Amino acid sequence: MDLTVGSILAATGFDPYEPKENEFGWGISNVVTLPQFRRIVNMCDDELVYKGKKIKDIAYIYCVGSRQVDGDNKYCSRYCCTATLYTSILTHKKYKGINSYHFNRGIRTYGKQEVIYDEASQLGDIFLQSYEYDPPAVEAANDKTKVKIKDILTNGTELEVDADLVVLVTGMEPRNDCSIGDVLKIPKGRDRFYNEIHMKLRPVETVIDGVTIAGACQGPKNILETMNSALSAAAKSYSIVNKGELELEPIIAKVDKETCVWCGKCAEACSYDAISSVKENGKEIAEINESVCKGCGMCLPVCESDSIDMDGFTNDEIESMINVLAMA
Numbered sequence: 001m002d003l004t005v006g007s008i009l010a011a012t013g014f015d016p017y018e019p020k021e022n023e024f025g026w027g028i029s030n031v032v033t034l035p036q037f038r039r040i041v042n043m044c045d046d047e048l049v050y051k052g053k054k055i056k057d058i059a060y061i062y063c064v065g066s067r068q069v070d071g072d073n074k075y076c077s078r079y080c081c082t083a084t085l086y087t088s089i090l091t092h093k094k095y096k097g098i099n100s101y102h103f104n105r106g107i108r109t110y111g112k113q114e115v116i117y118d119e120a121s122q123l124g125d126i127f128l129q130s131y132e133y134d135p136p137a138v139e140a141a142n143d144k145t146k147v148k149i150k151d152i153l154t155n156g157t158e159l160e161v162d163a164d165l166v167v168l169v170t171g172m173e174p175r176n177d178c179s180i181g182d183v184l185k186i187p188k189g190r191d192r193f194y195n196e197i198h199m200k201l202r203p204v205e206t207v208i209d210g211v212t213i214a215g216a217c218q219g220p221k222n223i224l225e226t227m228n229s230a231l232s233a234a235a236k237s238y239s240i241v242n243k244g245e246l247e248l249e250p251i252i253a254k255v256d257k258e259t260c261v262w263c264g265k266c267a268e269a270c271s272y273d274a275i276s277s278v279k280e281n282g283k284e285i286a287e288i289n290e291s292v293c294k295g296c297g298m299c300l301p302v303c304e305s306d307s308i309d310m311d312g313f314t315n316d317e318i319e320s321m322i323n324v325l326a327m328a
Contacts, residue, residue: 006210006240006241006246007210007211007212007237007238007240007241008184008210008211008212008237009211009212009213009214009233009234009237010180010181010184010186010194010211010212010213010214010217011213011214011215011217011230011233012175012178012180012181012217013175013215013216013217014172014173014174014175014216014217014220015172015173015174015175015176016033016035016170016171016172016173017064017065017066017073017077017170017171017172017173018065018170019033019064019065019168019170023064023168024061024064024135024136024138024166024168025138025139025140025145025166026168028138028140028145028166029051030050030051030053030145030163030164030165030166031138031145031165031166031168032050032165032166032167032168033064033167033168033169033170034060034080034083034084034087034167034168034169034170035170037087037165037167038087041087041090041091041094044095046095047095048091048094048095048098050164050165053164054164055098055164055165056097056098056099056164057099057101057161057162057163057164057165058088058091058098058099058100058101058163058164058165058166058167059101059103059145059147059161059163059165059166059167060084060088060100060101060102060103060104060167060169061103061136061138061147061166061167061168061169062080062081062084062102062103062104062105062107062169063076063080063104063105063169063171064168064169064170064171065077065170065171065173066080066171066172066220067105067132069132069133072192073171073173073191074191075191075219075220076108076171076220077171077172077220078108078172078220078221078222078225079172079220079221079222079223080169080170080171081104081107081108081109081113081117081169082109082113082116082222083169084102084167084169085102085107085109085116085117085119085120085125086116088100088102088120088123088125089116089119089120089123092123092124099124099126100120100123100124100125100126101125101126101128101147101161101163102120102125102126102127102128103128103130103136103147103149104127104128104129104130105129105130105131105132105135106129107127127153128149128151128153128159128161129151129152129153130149130150130151130152131150131152134150136148136149137149138166144162145162145163145164145166146160146161146162146163147160147161147163147166148160148161171220172216172220173192174188174191174192174193174194174217175217181194181217184208184211185208185271185272185273186206186208186211186213187206187207189219191219193217193218193219194206194213194217194218195218196213196218203229203232204218204229204232204233204236205236207294208272208292209246209247209248209291209292210237210240210246212233212236212237213233214226214229214230214232214233214234215229215230246291248290248291249293249294249295250311250312251295251310251311251312251313252288252290252293252294252295252310252311253274253275253288253293253295253297253299253300253308253309253310253311254288254308254309254310254311255285255286255287255288255307255308256307256308256309257280257281257285259305259306259307260285260286260305260307260308261283261284261285261305261307262277262283262284262285262286263303263304263305264277265302265303265304266286266299266302266303266308267286268302269298269299269302270298270299271296271298272292272293272294272296273292274288274289274292274293274294275287275288275289275299276289286307286308295310295311297310297313
């Protein structure tokens with residue numbers, strides 16, 4: 001389908017982190033991720049059973065794929081603590097005799113979600129906290145899975161839990177399939193999520209005119225934050241379309257058609273894909289897409305024939321400014 005649109009709202013979501021082999025025991029038969037555990041809870045009615053074994057002691061390991069010391073994901077995924085405690089509460093209410101142990105690096109149930117942490121505490125959940133450089137270790141021996149930790153809350157005491165099931169609380173990662181972002185030229189931050197212009201002043205707008213972003217493609221968010229982001233992006237996209245016209249940058253690149261011989265270097269340097277080649281008067285020359293060009297000037301220094309200038313900052317105008325300063 002070919003559609004003519006005035007704005008595009010990108011809400012491509014996230015991918016759940018996939019643990020690496022042997023990461024916190026990943027690969028051991030009774031080690032699962034939080035999404036998998038939620039599925040197990042939904043499938044078991046009267047008793048919590050996994051692979052034919054009744055589950056009583058559950059060890060939750062937090063920050064798997066988030067706040068990594070050695071990995072790429074330095075950020076907090078924000079929703080994990082709340083989702084884990086909510087799941088633990090659900091498990092307590094659905095089954096009897098469940099013991100939950102939370103191996104964490106500091107619980108982050110911020111705002112109203114603090115109530116969920118309090119409820120889990122009232123239900124008897126045990127919280128064990130480690131330093132970021134000394135995480136808990138998972139070992140399988142004699143048909144048992146042990147989780148060991150040097151607990152900050154008991155002055156570094158080494159504690160050990162025999163777990164029937166180990167649940168890895170995995171965080172959010174940017175989509176592996178980022179083809180939409182590549183086509184739209186949406187910039188990314190160091191965390192590889194899409195970047196807004198300003199997190200407070202223009203939180204859903206991108207540097208590409210008419211393109212807004214919403215939800216977890218922008219960074220880890222919980223459901224409420226995602227909804228607020230989506231409503232904001234929808235309102236902004238509507239305001240763009242409702243204007244009827246798109247305001248362009250006043251300072252953009254322009255091509256001297258007489259001297260341009262199309263070497264292609266300007267197109268390679270352009271971060272916004274605003275330059276393409278066209279045939280005119282029997283020769284191939286560069287053409288600037290004025291609705292996409294941001295006037296960054298990256299194409300100017302690479303042009304071997306000096307055929308590209310900026311509106312308001314041509315070579316003659318710059319030289320005139322220098323002459324005035326020299327005379328002063």
